[in-house]
Amino acid sequence: MITVLRLGHRHYRDQRLTTHVALTARALGAEKVILSGEKDDKILESVSDIASRWGGKFDIDYEKNYKKVIDNFKGKKVHLTMYGMPVQDKISEIRKEKDTDLLVIVGSEKVPGDIYHAVDYNISVANQPHSEVAALAIFLHEYFMGKELSKDFSGAKITLKPSERGKDFVSK
């Protein structure tokens, strides 16, 4: 099971990016998101609402103390950062420990220095500046070897039928 920890959320400024982090985590196979930084009930509610309508096992929570989350986590801890080791060189090593839970940590603009030492892996998706949403997406895609794209979201109230043109909803 994969949990994603989003560090340093700030009201207003990060609202949409943090929402994208959470929805990307859910859509690509993570089962839990923990938000840290400023508490933001609006995001917790809107993401929970989407998760309950679109199905699958997924929780989102807030925890002010990110250190507690990292210290108490039983499993391997991966921090996604442009400074880290290339995902393509490390992913098979990380993937090998199949029965181990994974905590995937993504920052916002500034990440406290202690994070780099509190984790098992600092992993980069291209050593270039871009986006924690993109880095998370590619990490999960590599970790699950593309199988996350066919994940079944059980209990969905709404699903989509892939369509060449337009929108094909299936409501239940």
Added chain:
Amino acid sequence: MITVLRLGHRHYRDQRLTTHVALTARALGAEKVILSGEKDDKILESVSDIASRWGGKFDIDYEKNYKKVIDNFKGKKVHLTMYGMPVQDKISEIRKEKDTDLLVIVGSEKVPGDIYHAVDYNISVANQPHSEVAALAIFLHEYFMGKELSKDFSGAKITLKPSERGKDFVSK
């Protein structure tokens, strides 16, 4: 060559997400980004500035009339949308036309209905709600088969050496 067209940018509300779209496009192998919607010089400048420091061939421009961009584009046009056909089923067909330029279109919250009919492919990255940044990242990663992660950014004034812990800058 891949160009990314970002539709419907809105000042303030989309500033950070549009920046992430542009930086993700650049970091993962696209060579041009065209922003549409509201004109936002701040994004054009900040992304150009990052591109010039971090190297590689990359342009970012604004074009109010997205239809003109789509109609005048010589090459294949791909619209990323949660309603589309699964990327994993279509990517080899898209990839096959190696010598053809590609226009990859990503929307913001509401995409005009005509887009679905103006393109060659409507492609989804999981038929689930998540993020245009994540969808773009995975599309490019699949298109380039992971080779974009080792892309050489020539002329960079700043580069990073991958690091197990901390930050290892190489300034030139």
